Amino acid sequence: MKRTITCTINGKRKELTVDVRQSLLEVLREQAGLISVKQGCAVGECGACTVLIDNVPIDSCLYLAVWADGRSIRTVEGESRDGKLSRVQQAFVEAGAVQCGICTPGFVMAATAFVEKHRGRKVTRPDIRPGLAGNLCRCTGYDSIITAVQKSLDEGDEP
Amino acid sequence: MFNIESYRKAGSVAEAVRLLRENPLARLIAGGTDVLVKLRKNQEGFHHLVDIHDIAELKCITRTADGDLVIGAGSCFTAVAESPLIRRYVPVLAQAVRTIGGPQVRNMATIGGNLCNGVPSADSAPPLLALNAVLTIEGGAGPRQMPLEDFFQGPGRVALEQHEVLTAISVARDNYAGYYGHYDKYAMRAAMDIATIGCAAVCRLEDGRLQDLRLAFATAAPVPIRCKATEDRVRGRRISPELLDDIARAVTKDLQPRTSWRATKEFRLQIIATLAHRGVRQAILEAGGSIA
Numbered sequence: 001m002k003r004t005i006t007c008t009i010n011g012k013r014k015e016l017t018v019d020v021r022q023s024l025l026e027v028l029r030e031q032a033g034l035i036s037v038k039q040g041c042a043v044g045e046c047g048a049c050t051v052l053i054d055n056v057p058i059d060s061c062l063y064l065a066v067w068a069d070g071r072s073i074r075t076v077e078g079e080s081r082d083g084k085l086s087r088v089q090q091a092f093v094e095a096g097a098v099q100c101g102i103c104t105p106g107f108v109m110a111a112t113a114f115v116e117k118h119r120g121r122k123v124t125r126p127d128i129r130p131g132l133a134g135n136l137c138r139c140t141g142y143d144s145i146i147t148a149v150q151k152s153l154d155e156g157d158e159p
Numbered sequence: 160m161f162n163i164e165s166y167r168k169a170g171s172v173a174e175a176v177r178l179l180r181e182n183p184l185a186r187l188i189a190g191g192t193d194v195l196v197k198l199r200k201n202q203e204g205f206h207h208l209v210d211i212h213d214i215a216e217l218k219c220i221t222r223t224a225d226g227d228l229v230i231g232a233g234s235c236f237t238a239v240a241e242s243p244l245i246r247r248y249v250p251v252l253a254q255a256v257r258t259i260g261g262p263q264v265r266n267m268a269t270i271g272g273n274l275c276n277g278v279p280s281a282d283s284a285p286p287l288l289a290l291n292a293v294l295t296i297e298g299g300a301g302p303r304q305m306p307l308e309d310f311f312q313g314p315g316r317v318a319l320e321q322h323e324v325l326t327a328i329s330v331a332r333d334n335y336a337g338y339y340g341h342y343d344k345y346a347m348r349a350a351m352d353i354a355t356i357g358c359a360a361v362c363r364l365e366d367g368r369l370q371d372l373r374l375a376f377a378t379a380a381p382v383p384i385r386c387k388a389t390e391d392r393v394r395g396r397r398i399s400p401e402l403l404d405d406i407a408r409a410v411t412k413d414l415q416p417r418t419s420w421r422a423t424k425e426f427r428l429q430i431i432a433t434l435a436h437r438g439v440r441q442a443i444l445e446a447g448g449s450i451a
Contacts (some may be wrong), residue, residue: 001166021160023195043196045351059263062195066168067212110262133350134261143183
């Protein structure tokens with residue numbers, strides 16, 4: 001049940017042969033080697049597998065790989081530029097928003113989408129919480145994560 | 160890998176109907192947030208799929224020349240919640256779908272899928288019931304229309320034949336113009352949770368009277384349901400605190416909540432009365448009414 005799909009992964013155009021039974025998560029980890037994409041619950045509750053499809057966050061565990069045909073995928077591996085962390089990544093470091101780390105790639109991608117969507121708008125901490133409601137951190141480091149998102153939003157307009 | 164035995168991608172609604180007719184075991188997959196969870200659990204009945212995920216004609220949200228709203232069944236909840244038309248004309252629906260899952264789920268899950276699953280807890284159902292929504296269903300012989308109220312037949316059972324596709328959900332102008340609404344959901348968590356009780360109240364006021372009330376609940380009966388007896392009882396009555404108390408008492412007789420691991424029947428009855436009171440009150444305030 002193979003299909004050939006063409007998509008952009010972290011800015012690079014790729015042609016992949018995928019099985020229609022595969023989730024995007026499986027293809028990203030096993031074929032593209034992008035192991036930042038974690039499988040947690042596998043049923044769309046924990047957000048550890050969050051990636052951006054055309055800049056929109058989705059759970060890649062509940063996304064058929066064939067649906068990625070013609071689309072642009074972003075994972076945490078593609079967020080830094082020339083060794084420099086993205087603003088959201090840097091904010092996570094500065095806020096101490098990483099504990100065990102397994103939820104972090106998913107959180108960074110959900111936060112990145114949130115920050116890009118809300119740039120230039122006034123956003124409060126209570127606004128950020130529902131924006132990250134699709135991600136669980138079992139170390140319960142939520143407060144630092146929300147601080148990181150706030151920092152990313154507050155730091156002007158430079159990329 | 161998901162245990163998918165056959166997979167056909169449909170490029171149009173007509174093709175989806177044809178592919179469903181070709182394989183009587185096949186069923187639709189749209190957003191995937193329910194079907195793929197069921198496949199993950201290897202649940203029977205989901206191994207043959209017709210994919211309508213990418214059909215553009217199912218994703219439009221429009222307003223006709225007559226002012227009727229037409230929501231493509233394949234619209235994801237984010238698209239519904241952020242649609243300027245929905246926010247302006249039926250904000251109660253935007254309010255309800257924002258309570259579903261988290262952002263990632265709302266970016267994928269479709270409003271049509273929510274209705275076709277037929278679960279009692281569907282958050283999109285109470286506001287759409289309260290707006291007298293009508294469904295458009297395509298089965299190959301031209302579209303048929305059906306009131307949403309007649310669609311729900313039992314837990315997980317809806318009036319959709321195996322070869323049919325729900326294409327659109329419509330709200331006629333007369334059913335929303337002059338009406339104001341409120342949706343309230345009680346759940347253990349503020350996000351990523353299923354409604355213990357969901358309540359949509361939609362009303363129209365005139366001269367301090369409740370000219371019309373439409374009240375609908377999720378998880379309060381085997382199907383999402385309207386409270387017709389309560390609505391008839393209070394229609395035309397003067398707005399007062401006593402009226403709200405009366406609604407909260409009457410509404411439990413319209414419903415049959417059950418005990419589950421989430422909540423007991425007794426607890427749900429308590430929440431039903433509270434949400435009815437609060438929901439009608441909020442809807443009246445939205446409509447510019449005052450409660451002496």
